[in-house]
Amino acid sequence: MSTSKFEAYLSKVISKVKSKQAHSMIKKELSNHLEELSHAFQNRGLAIKDADKKAMQEMGDPSTVGNNMNQLHKPRMDWLLIALFILxxxxxFLPLMSDVVSPNSFFIKKQIVWLALAILALIGFLFFDYRKLKNLWMYFYSAALILFFISFFVGTRLIGGGIWLSFGGIMINGPAISLYLFLIAWAGIFTKITDFKGWKKLVGLLILFWLPVIFYIMLSQFVFSIIYFLCVLVMYIFYYRHNRFAIKVALGNLLVGVIFISTMILKFSSSYLSDNLISVKAILSQAGWFGKGLHNNLALPEAHTDFVFPFLVYSLGWVFGISLCLILLVFILRISLNAFKTKDLFGRLLTLGGAVLFTVPACWNILMGLGIVPMMVVPLPFISYGGSMLLVYAALLGLILNVYRRKDIVESTLVN
Structure with a gap:
């Protein structure tokens, strides 16, 4: 076979592709196709030299093929997700423009600073090669555990159960950041799951799974324990979706987790939950379709953070509230659908887990605002006031956009 001729042909094709990261994948793909065509022509009776020449002619002009490949294999940007993030x-900012915080200008300026930092975090996680994180899962897991211990021993516990770290007067939510670190760690673990063979390693893996759940509960971060639990479980189910025994194990862990976390919530409800202090159902019953306006006399604590949803419904009406729910639904569905557009296992796991990290707090915050689930410290993604969670969500979105951006320039690593 005329390898040199194929190499010259492929070099001309590759020269038209701007994304260097896609070069090896395209070269491998076209090389296999050329060899298949050459073998087909040889089977028809052509000599090897003539078969190779015919294969290149069949493939087409290298410049044209290269331009087509450049269009197919180039970085993509999900502008819909970016637009929804901005929205x-x-x-x-709407609650900050009302009467729930004072002075308004201070909170607005502070949130603008946090938003600017969040945008920088999003951009930072958007443009590097996320695949480099795959082999660093142990470092991310260890960093998350370190945040736990620092939070437990030197963190400041606030009313409502939240625990924060203070750095030069800036309050950082360590447990919230640990969620992001655990997401990356477990996505990496599942790509290396074949390394965990033998019952000792499997027991160790089970300990790695349950340890954060216990630590979150020790820090009274019940919702974070639920978010983490479901995030890892979703990644596990996707990885072992064709294994019936593994699915049974997942369902068993889900049952144990639900019982364990529910027991902890009920046990500490007297000291942690505050649903007896606020009648959100009574507030929402007065909202009407178009609300009472941003400047009203509503006495609702944490109306700009944990109870931002009932405040927005009361102020702007159920039309706005339903629209907001639809926007969040489109946002989460878009992320979930994007997960299946990448051929990289690590990227798909990151995106699926990221979808859970958005879904659980969004659903819990809204259901809490409707008076359906227990009241806890859980922000509504991108809407509740606060810097730590805004940075975490922005970094998470940047990573998800990064996976989508490279979906056409990465080789398939999916497990059948």
């Missing part, structure tokens, strides 16, 4: 972040 949700903008909605987050």
């Amino acid at each position: 949700l972040a903008g909605i987050g």
Whole structure:
């Protein structure tokens, strides 16, 4: 076979492709196709030299093929997700423009600073090669555990159960950041799951799974324990979706987790939950379709953070509230659908887990605002006031956009 001729042909094709990261994948793909065509022509009776020449002619002009490949294999940007992020972040300023915080200008300026930092975090996680994180899972897991211990021993516990770290007067939510670190760690673990063979390693893996759940509960971060639990479980189910025994194990862990976390919530409800202090159902019953306006006399604590949803419904009406729910639904569905557009296992796991990290707090915050689930410290993504969670969500979105951006320039690593 005329390898040199194929190499010259492929070099001309590759020269038209701007994305260098896609070069090896395209070269491998076209090389296999050329060899298949050459073998087909040889089977028809052509000599090897003539078969190779015919294969290149069949493939087409290298410049044309290269331009087509450049269009197919180039970085993509999900502008819909970016637009929804901007829209949700903008909605987050509405409570700050009302009478729920004072002085308004201070909170607005502070949130603008946090939003600017969040945008920088999003951009930072958007443009590097996320695949480099795959082999660093142990470092991310260890960093998350370190945040736990620092939070437990030197963190400041606030009313409502939240625990924060203070750095030069800036309050950082360590447990919230640990969620992001655990997401990356477990996505990496599942790509290396074949390394965990033998019952000792499997027991160790089970300990790695349950340890954060226990630590979150020790820090009274019940919702974070639920978010983490479901995030890892979703990644596990996707990885072992064709293994019936593994699915049974997942369902068993889900049952144990639900019982364990529910027991902890009920046990500490007297000291942690505050649903007896606020009648959100009574507040929402007065909202009407178009609300009472941003400047009203509503006495609702944490109306700009944990109870931002009932405040927005009361102020702007159920039309706005339903629209907000639809926007969040489109946002989460878009992320979930994007997960299946990448051929990289690590990227798909990151995106699926990221979808859970958005879904659980969004659903819990809204259901809490409707008076359906227990009241806890859980922000509405991009809308609730606060810097730590805004940075975490922005970094998470940047990573998800990064996976989508590279979906056409990465080789398939999916497990059948």
